[in-house]
Amino acid sequence: MWKFTLRRILIMIPQLFVLSVLIFLLAKAMPGDALTGAMQANPNVSPQVLAEQREKLGLNDPAWQQYGRWVGNLVQGDLGKSYVHKIGVADLIGSRLANTFYLGVAILVLTYLISIPLGILSGRYQNSLLDKTITGYTYLSFATPLFIFALLILFVFGFQLGWFPTSGSVDVGIDPGSGSYYANKFYHLILPAIAGALVSTTATIQYLRNEVIDTRLKDFVKTARSKGVPESKVYSKHILRNSLLPIAAFLGYDLTGVLAGNLFIESIFGYPGLGQLFLQSITQRDYSVVTILVMLSGLLALIGTLLSDIILSWVDPRIRIG
Amino acid sequence: MGMRAQTFAPEETIQKSPSSWSILGKELIKDKMAMISLVFLALFLIVIYGSIFFIDQEAVTKVDLTSIKAPPSADHWLGTDRAGSDIFGQVMIGARNSITIAFAITIFAAVIGLSIGLIAGFFGGIVDNIIMRFIDFILVLPFLMLVIVFVTIVPKYNIWSFIFIMTAFLWVGKARLIRAKVLAERELDYVQASKTLGTPNWKIIAFGILPNLSSIVIVNMTLNLAGNIGIETGLSFLGFGLPQSTPSLGTIVSNATDPDILQNYWWMWLPASLLILVLILAINFVGQALKRATDARQRLG
Numbered sequence: 001m002w003k004f005t006l007r008r009i010l011i012m013i014p015q016l017f018v019l020s021v022l023i024f025l026l027a028k029a030m031p032g033d034a035l036t037g038a039m040q041a042n043p044n045v046s047p048q049v050l051a052e053q054r055e056k057l058g059l060n061d062p063a064w065q066q067y068g069r070w071v072g073n074l075v076q077g078d079l080g081k082s083y084v085h086k087i088g089v090a091d092l093i094g095s096r097l098a099n100t101f102y103l104g105v106a107i108l109v110l111t112y113l114i115s116i117p118l119g120i121l122s123g124r125y126q127n128s129l130l131d132k133t134i135t136g137y138t139y140l141s142f143a144t145p146l147f148i149f150a151l152l153i154l155f156v157f158g159f160q161l162g163w164f165p166t167s168g169s170v171d172v173g174i175d176p177g178s179g180s181y182y183a184n185k186f187y188h189l190i191l192p193a194i195a196g197a198l199v200s201t202t203a204t205i206q207y208l209r210n211e212v213i214d215t216r217l218k219d220f221v222k223t224a225r226s227k228g229v230p231e232s233k234v235y236s237k238h239i240l241r242n243s244l245l246p247i248a249a250f251l252g253y254d255l256t257g258v259l260a261g262n263l264f265i266e267s268i269f270g271y272p273g274l275g276q277l278f279l280q281s282i283t284q285r286d287y288s289v290v291t292i293l294v295m296l297s298g299l300l301a302l303i304g305t306l307l308s309d310i311i312l313s314w315v316d317p318r319i320r321i322g
Numbered sequence: 323m324g325m326r327a328q329t330f331a332p333e334e335t336i337q338k339s340p341s342s343w344s345i346l347g348k349e350l351i352k353d354k355m356a357m358i359s360l361v362f363l364a365l366f367l368i369v370i371y372g373s374i375f376f377i378d379q380e381a382v383t384k385v386d387l388t389s390i391k392a393p394p395s396a397d398h399w400l401g402t403d404r405a406g407s408d409i410f411g412q413v414m415i416g417a418r419n420s421i422t423i424a425f426a427i428t429i430f431a432a433v434i435g436l437s438i439g440l441i442a443g444f445f446g447g448i449v450d451n452i453i454m455r456f457i458d459f460i461l462v463l464p465f466l467m468l469v470i471v472f473v474t475i476v477p478k479y480n481i482w483s484f485i486f487i488m489t490a491f492l493w494v495g496k497a498r499l500i501r502a503k504v505l506a507e508r509e510l511d512y513v514q515a516s517k518t519l520g521t522p523n524w525k526i527i528a529f530g531i532l533p534n535l536s537s538i539v540i541v542n543m544t545l546n547l548a549g550n551i552g553i554e555t556g557l558s559f560l561g562f563g564l565p566q567s568t569p570s571l572g573t574i575v576s577n578a579t580d581p582d583i584l585q586n587y588w589w590m591w592l593p594a595s596l597l598i599l600v601l602i603l604a605i606n607f608v609g610q611a612l613k614r615a616t617d618a619r620q621r622l623g
Contacts (some may be wrong), residue, residue: 015459022463026577030475143606145552147559148595153576154594159585166581263466267560267579278467279560294471297464305462 004313013308020074023291024067030287054201080288084281086246089292093274099169100262100273103196106189108254110197111204116247118201118207121298122234126213134205142202147264150195154268157191164191167270192269196262200254204247211243250309255300346537349615356611359604366601382411383569394589399577400590403577413594416571421601424550425483430489432543435496436535440527442497443504450501460494466553467621470490470562481568496542503538507531508512544609548602555598571598 054060061069079089081219122134158166165171170185194281215221216239224238225231262275270276281289350356386406394401400409442453472487473479507513508531516526558561559570559579571594578584578591 015462018459019463024470026468026475030471137609139606140603143548144599145556145602147556147572148575148599150593151575151584151591155578155584155588159581263470263560264556278470282470283561284438290471294464294467297467298462301462301464 005310008306008309008313012302014133015302016299019302020071020295023295023298024070026294027070027287027291028063030290031285033177046228068125070285082281082286082289084284084286084289092289093296094144094278095291096272096274096277097263099271100266100275101163102185103262103265103271103273106193107196107200110193110202111254112247114197115201115204115209115238119205120212120240123209123212123216124235126209131209134209138202138205141199144199146196146199147268150192150268152264153195164188169272177290188271192271195269196265204250207247207250208243211246211309212239215239215242245311249308249311249315252304252306252311255304256305257287331338335366346540346612346615349611350608353607353611353614355573355607359607363601363604363608366417367421370414370421373414373415373418373571377411377414379415379623383407391587391590400593401453401587403590404583408591409574409593412569412574413571414460415438415576416569416594417597417601419568420551420555420558420571422604423481423564424547424554426485427488427550427554428543428547430485431492431496431546432539433490436500436539438493439497439500440504440531443501444508444523444527445533446505446508453497457494457498460491461498463491465491466557469557470560473557473562480565484554484564488550492546492550496546499542500535500539504531537612541609541612541616544605544612548605548609551598551605552602 003189033093059066077090079093081087082089085092118134118137122131125131153165157163165188170181170186174181174184212235216235221234221238224234229238262271262273263279265271266273266274266275267279274296278290278293281287281293332440350360386402388406389398389402390406392398392402392406392601395573398408398410401412402408403412438453442450469491470489474486476483476487513526513530516530521530554563555570555572555575558570559576561576564570574594575591575598576589578595583590
């Protein structure tokens with residue numbers, strides 16, 4: 001078990017390296033460099049001074065030297081500076097990170113709150129009307145594009161019915177730190193989280209349904225039944241527990257989508273998180289921010305798949321071989 | 323002798339086993355939703371490609387200040403937008419662009435994915451190892467963000483750039499699927515027999531293995547087509563999809579990023595949104611029916 005885990009972690013090192021090279025090349029391909037921002041602030045700088053500055057900053061060095069310096073800075077926590085916001089990228093991201101984190105957690109929690117009961121019910125009453133309804137829902141949820149669904153939900157519950165706020169993460173003028181502040185934040189979170197969760201339940205529901213159908217006739221379940229364990233408990237305890245770890249493993253994969261999936265939700269619900277920051281930065285050509293966000297997202301994806309693979313290898317020994 | 327052979331072989335066993343195509347067809351006919359979807363899609367394709375002759379893009383996108391934000395009427399079936407352009411015409415053109423490009427991406431990704439999957443699965447060993455490490459890496463990359471970055475920095479961005487960028491990411495899933503199937507297939511007797519007989523590898527791949535994968539490829543391509551329409555319209559909605567000169571359904575939906583339009587002018591975004599939804603659902607229904615047909619246990623009978 002530890003051998004696989006160690007090997008799996010070692011595989012991540014070349015992946016990290018290739019990811020960083022790719023992002024570095026992308027950053028180089030983007031128009032502008034570290035001096036572009038300074039130039040915008042002071043257009044009268046002579047080309048000669050600029051050339052000197054370039055030389056001093058090492059922008060004329062061979063690419064591999066620049067790459068080394070770039071990675072060195074990243075590791076030391078120097079993420080560069082935003083040309084548009086005139087503050088460090090790390091600070092900028094820090095100011096949005098919490099919102100994206102809350103949204104990601106809210107979507108995950110809701111997804112499992114919806115999909116675990118539906119999956120079990122669907123498998124328990126296989127081929128019943130209930131099962132068919134749930135299966136129909138998974139088809140819809142699988143096929144519906146997130147942005148369309150989010151727009152429809154915002155239109156109906158935000159604008160037509162007016163039940164939820166239509167934009168932002170918190171109302172202005174509420175004292176930060178107070179109880180009503182957090183209540184208000186939560187209130188702003190509900191609609192985006194529902195939109196995100198309802199379209200991402202398919203995999204878990206279908207997996208659980210198949211698991212329940214496969215497991216419910218197995219010996220240990222029969223034993224539980226013959227001992228007189230009530231039927232609902234057979235499902236909620238014996239069968240569910242058997243399938244929980246693989247579901248936990250999905251969590252890692254979900255991590256990979258947190259940033260990217262939120263592009264649509266954050267832009268539609270005007271929610272100030274990292275997804276919105278990414279879209280704003282790329283529209284304003286604030287490339288130093290874009291680079292770091294892509295890097296962060298790639299890093300998150302690498303860690304997410306690492307976690308999932310390790311959890312799965314604990315659950316299913318067959319994966320470990322080879 | 324001939325008589326006896328006949329008595330020992332009842333008629334069913336002499337019958338040819340049904341081809342994968344006829345199974346696909348049968349499953350489609352049995353699944354009503356899939357059949358309705360297929361008919362709808364066929365009619366819809368005829369209408370939008372036929373509309374090339376009736377709807378002129380220049381006439382549709384022309385600015386008409388006398389009828390800004392007009393609600394649906396006999397002149398403008400789905401009303402007009404902020405510039406007074408006809409929404410119905412835009413939806414027709416957008417649907418045509420979105421579907422054509424989704425088709426193109428699906429086909430390119432399938433050709434590349436199929437070729438690489440066949441090579442990796444059939445030859446195995448170090449070739450397979452290298453290809454799979456590469457595929458695993460691309461699969462963990464933040465796909466949407468990278469596409470957006472590429473779309474922004476590619477010089478002289480046009481439709482082909484978009485198709486190329488999307489294909490560069492989307493072939494990997496297909497290659498992985500095909501490779502897994504080929505791995506199982508190449509252990510079967512017919513492949514081993516052909517190898518023993520000295521049939522060249524490319525012939526075994528092209529005439530032996532490939533036909534056996536055709537139904538899986540068709541199913542996968544159908545589902546991908548739906549997915550690709552979703553991705554393309556989504557990116558166009560965000561403003562990072564098709565170039566300005568080629569409006570997409572997603573471009574029309576992006577009218578809704580203005581809260582005032584989202585709230586008060588439903589015709590500017592809702593019809594296009596619902597059309598995307600219906601298109602994707604219909605293609606998925608067909609795809610799911612085909613998928614069941616390829617899995618004997620799940621067929622409707």
